[in-house]
Amino acid sequence: MQQDLRSVEVDAESVIRSITPALDLTRHKGQAGKIAVIGGCREYTGAPYFAAISALKIGADLSHVFCTKDAAPVIKSYSPELIVHPVLEESYSVREEDKKIISSKVLAEVDKWMERFDCLVIGPGLGRDPFLLDCVSEIMRHARQTNVPIVIDGDGLFLVTNNIDLVSGYALAVLTPNVNEYKRLVEKVLSSEVNDLDATQQVLSLAKKIGGVTILKKGKSDLISDGDTVKSVSIYGSPRRCGGQGDILSGSVAVFLSWARQHIKAADSNSNLSCENPAVLGCIAGSAMMRKAASVAFSHKKRSTVTGDIIECLGKSLEDICPAT
Numbered sequence: 001m002q003q004d005l006r007s008v009e010v011d012a013e014s015v016i017r018s019i020t021p022a023l024d025l026t027r028h029k030g031q032a033g034k035i036a037v038i039g040g041c042r043e044y045t046g047a048p049y050f051a052a053i054s055a056l057k058i059g060a061d062l063s064h065v066f067c068t069k070d071a072a073p074v075i076k077s078y079s080p081e082l083i084v085h086p087v088l089e090e091s092y093s094v095r096e097e098d099k100k101i102i103s104s105k106v107l108a109e110v111d112k113w114m115e116r117f118d119c120l121v122i123g124p125g126l127g128r129d130p131f132l133l134d135c136v137s138e139i140m141r142h143a144r145q146t147n148v149p150i151v152i153d154g155d156g157l158f159l160v161t162n163n164i165d166l167v168s169g170y171a172l173a174v175l176t177p178n179v180n181e182y183k184r185l186v187e188k189v190l191s192s193e194v195n196d197l198d199a200t201q202q203v204l205s206l207a208k209k210i211g212g213v214t215i216l217k218k219g220k221s222d223l224i225s226d227g228d229t230v231k232s233v234s235i236y237g238s239p240r241r242c243g244g245q246g247d248i249l250s251g252s253v254a255v256f257l258s259w260a261r262q263h264i265k266a267a268d269s270n271s272n273l274s275c276e277n278p279a280v281l282g283c284i285a286g287s288a289m290m291r292k293a294a295s296v297a298f299s300h301k302k303r304s305t306v307t308g309d310i311i312e313c314l315g316k317s318l319e320d321i322c323p324a325t
């Protein structure tokens with residue numbers, strides 16, 4: 001059945017208020033979320049930093065980055081808040097005969113931590129090196145075996161689009177495509193062109209075809225679907241399209257998804273949420289936070305607004321919706 005786009009706009013602020021945990025002196029470090037970003041290579045160090053620091057600024061307790069050896073000192077130097085693991089390797093630094101052993105070492109390094117993470121963000125600034133992507137495929141398989149939610153963005157989407165089985169049927173997977181990434185997904189999975197006239201139905205079909213993963217299609221309005229339902233978040237954002245805003249979004253979705261899972265596990269049957277899929281709730285909350293923070297940053301910085309300015313507005317934006325005390 002087709003859904004009218006106007007009818008799917010969601011009350012995102014009320015979702016944020018429902019799932020954000022109270023700050024409580026009895027809670028210990030880690031309970032508000034432990035997030036890991038898998039990304040960061042020779043070319044890109046900004047993207048994993050933006051995703052990981054956004055997770056902390058929203059309210060996660062710990063934020064890790066697993067990146068290549070040469071990206072690590074750079075990312076560490078941006079912030080002492082992040083825990084940075086220089087474990088990934090690109091083809092240029094690995095001999096053919098060493099690939100197997102190095103791949104199992106990489107996996108072992110990530111596996112040591114895997115069960116402690118509430119969510120992985122896979123892809124910001126990951127690059128497209130084939131050996132590195134093979135290792136990341138294994139990391140995804142292990143996350144799935146351990147029931148750790150995964151948010152896939154950037155080059156992680158390049159990987160998944162060409163290997164859809166990595167996520168197919170995994171309800172704790174979220175894909176956050178931008179316009180290019182969405183086009184590639186639609187062409188590959190639905191074997192058709194993007195249909196902007198019936199965007200709601202198409203995102204629903206896409207999520208269903210990938211076995212109920214959640215898709216957050218970014219754009220003028222963000223559309224979110226898990227194959228059962230479609231929600232839209234259109235609250236005012238910013239007309240600045242500086243790079244890195246998608247990275248803020250992926251880090252934010254990871255935290256809210258973790259909080260939504262905790263909330264649903266703890267809530268009694270009186271939970272007032274209209275949807276019970278933590279992946280969808282995480283996307284709604286992350287999208288609304290990113291857009292609100294971008295709008296606040298733009299009101300101050302106008303044309304000079306950059307991603308760091310938006311990150312600085314995450315705290316105030318969440319506080320306006322959901323005061324800390």
Ligand SMILES: NC(=O)C1=CN([C@@H]2O[C@H](COP(=O)(O)OP(=O)(O)OC[C@H]3O[C@@H](n4cnc5c(N)ncnc54)[C@H](OP(=O)(O)O)[C@@H]3O)[C@@H](O)[C@H]2O)[C@@H](O)CC1
Nearest residue numbers: 044045046047123124125126127128154155180181243244
């Ligand atoms: N400050 C930072 O560090 C930031 C880093 N960022 C990071 O950048 C990465 C790419 O993300 P993006 O958003 O630029 O990808 P997107 O819009 O699909 O591509 C645009 C065009 O470029 C091309 N292309 C891209 N990557 C390619 C590659 N590795 N090798 C060859 N071609 C490539 C692509 O071509 P196509 O794939 O369509 O053939 C398309 O035409 C990703 O890791 C992201 O997290 C961003 O988050 C921003 C802030």
Ligand SMILES: Nc1ncnc2c1ncn2[C@@H]1O[C@H](COP(=O)(O)OP(=O)(O)OP(=O)(O)O)[C@@H](O)[C@H]1O
Nearest residue numbers: 178218219220222237238243244245246247249290
């Ligand atoms: N036209 C638009 N109007 C308002 N907000 C938008 C618009 N396009 C994108 N956004 C918002 O900006 C955020 C990032 O979306 P975008 O499409 O720029 O991602 P991206 O290309 O992956 O970014 P990145 O540069 O981090 O890779 C999303 O939260 C989305 O809601």
Ligand SMILES: [Mg+2]
Nearest residue numbers: 154178246247
């Ligand atoms: Mg992106």
